[in-house]
Amino acid sequence: MPRRRWPLWAALVAVVLVLTCGLPAALLTVALRHGYLGTSVTPDPSASPTENATTVAAREVAERITAQLDRQAAALLGGDRAGFLSIAAGSVHSDLRRRYAGLRALRVTRWEGRPSGLPMPAGRAGEWRLMIEFRYCFVVPDCQTSPMLVDTRWRDGAQPRLLALAKSKSSPYVNGRMSGQPGNLPWEVSELVVAVGKRTIVAATPAFRARLPSLLKRAEAAAKVADQYVVGQPAPDRYRVFYAGTKEWKRWYGGDQAEWSGGYAVNVGGGHHEIVLGPESLDYGAGLDELLRHELAHAASLPENDYWDNSAWWLIEGLADHAGADGAPAGRYAGLAQTRKLVKGDWDGKLDNLLPADDAPDDQVAGAYGIAYLAVRYLIDRFGEERVLAFVKAVVHDLRVPAQTAEEIFDESWSTLHRECVAHIRSTVR
Structure with missing residues (x-):
């Protein structure tokens, strides 16, 4: 819609971007079964007999990351900034402080993060890349959540540490589906x-x-x-x-x-x-x-x-x-x-x-x-x-x-x- 030069004409614009709505990404939602056991791989009784050791290890890393995301969500909703930052390395804290302040100012009422797929090795031993789908509500506790997908990098451990958190990017596709998301939310x-x-x-x-x-x-x-x-x-x-x-x-x-x-x-x-x-x-x-x-x-x-x-x-x-x-x-x-x-x-x-x-x-x-x-x-x-x-x-x-x-x-x-x-x-x- 055009930018009107008042009093000649008022700005009236509607550029509508496509976002993923009602088409949730395939989420990995699993319970944390046990703590970190060094570099060993504990057999997973729920795993398919054909899953190899790398897949089992990735699944267990995802579980540990999920537990960290749950801790962070509880801290955000409870007004605990230190707890919100605690899952991340110091290099990420400045970014997380800004996000925390913005979300609290917008009166976030729901916040949840879940892995979208399995993590992939990030190059260095013990580091993993993982797409995370966050969902959130503002002001109203029972609203239909808005989703966003972001890329993250973690160092594994008993409590994995967040090393990098990307910003959402404009894309017509999310997880290969024709449904997109806008970039850089305010x-x-x-x-x-x-x-x-x-x-x-x-x-x-x-x-x-x-x-x-x-x-x-x-x-x-x-x-x-x-x-x-x-x-x-x-x-x-x-x-x-x-x-x-x-x-x-x-x-x-x-x-x-x-x-x-x-x-x-x-x-x-x-x-x-x-x-x-x-x-x-x-x-x-x-x-x-x-x-x-x-x-x-x-x-x-x-x-x-x-x-x-x-x-x-x-x-x-x-x-x-x-x-x-x-x-x-x-x-x-x-x-x-x-x-x-x-x-x-x-x-x-x-x-x-x-x-x-x-x-x-x-x-x-x-x-x-x-x-x-x-x-x-x-x-x-x-x-x-x-x-x-x-x-x-x-x-x-x-x-x-x-x-x-x-x-x-x-x-x-x-x-x-x-x-x-x-x-x-x-x-x-x-």
Whole structure:
């Protein structure tokens, strides 16, 4: 979504990244059967007769590491920073202190780490590399956990020692499956200050501490609007909002955003979409409220698994822009001039190919968003929000094309409805 230059146009962006959700990695979950026995390998009665000694040894290392991860989780949830650090070598403590502070500030309520697969020898005798899947919740104890996979290195012993902990990386694949994760979560790489409300969590770096109370108030107001656009799932337990300074904008969640992006919603798994506000957004005035309503509506309406097709971009963004407008007349839409220019210029009259290129000029992006907004606004004015949300569920969540579902929801063929919708858009901007 574009970065609007207020008062001309407000930043409204939704770049949705794919994250592993509802597709947990194959986890090794085993009980710690016995302590470390030097370099000897004790026969494992549960092991397959065909398992070799190396596999048995790796399995036992994984058990000992699991016990350390359990100790660390208990320390984190119990507010014991020394215990959280104690499983790691001193070289890792600085990184762990930052993570601990960020997670505690975000009010972590669940935290668990489990090996994803078996460890592999790391080169030096007694050292192992192991992918760990962490799962976590903020504020709400019984939330659906968000997952993340990170690479770790350990020195084995009766109580293995963590030697290195990587940061999460952007990847379209997790454990070979077509489900990805974003890179560098804010609490992995930045010091955070946090404020928590009834419906939202807002966070920023310490440089913006003084602006956090105002941001929380505005996010809470936006959440009341966004809650009206929940599609096919419970409302978010808390909307998670992170304000990014210039440095953080280039680093958080991989940092690879479209040039016109002023904010975005990113899927972090477990049914959670986190909102990132761009570096200039706190100075948008009333535009910040519109931006928050837009992005929080994404968190409420997007599916747990972001497999929607680009042809549905107009519906996703149009709905979020409708939430952002919050009932204002279409004639007051901030990007109407750019919409008029695109409609009278290069637009081919099709809704399913509106998605702007990452390097598209600002006025073209604003025009595409305007067309999407007017299309959804037309459908809502004609059929009501309930039926349009059912249409979003069918097209975006269930991956049905409009031609398959328009008649059952709107009692009209999609070809006819599309033609009428486009005619209405052209009439509105003429």
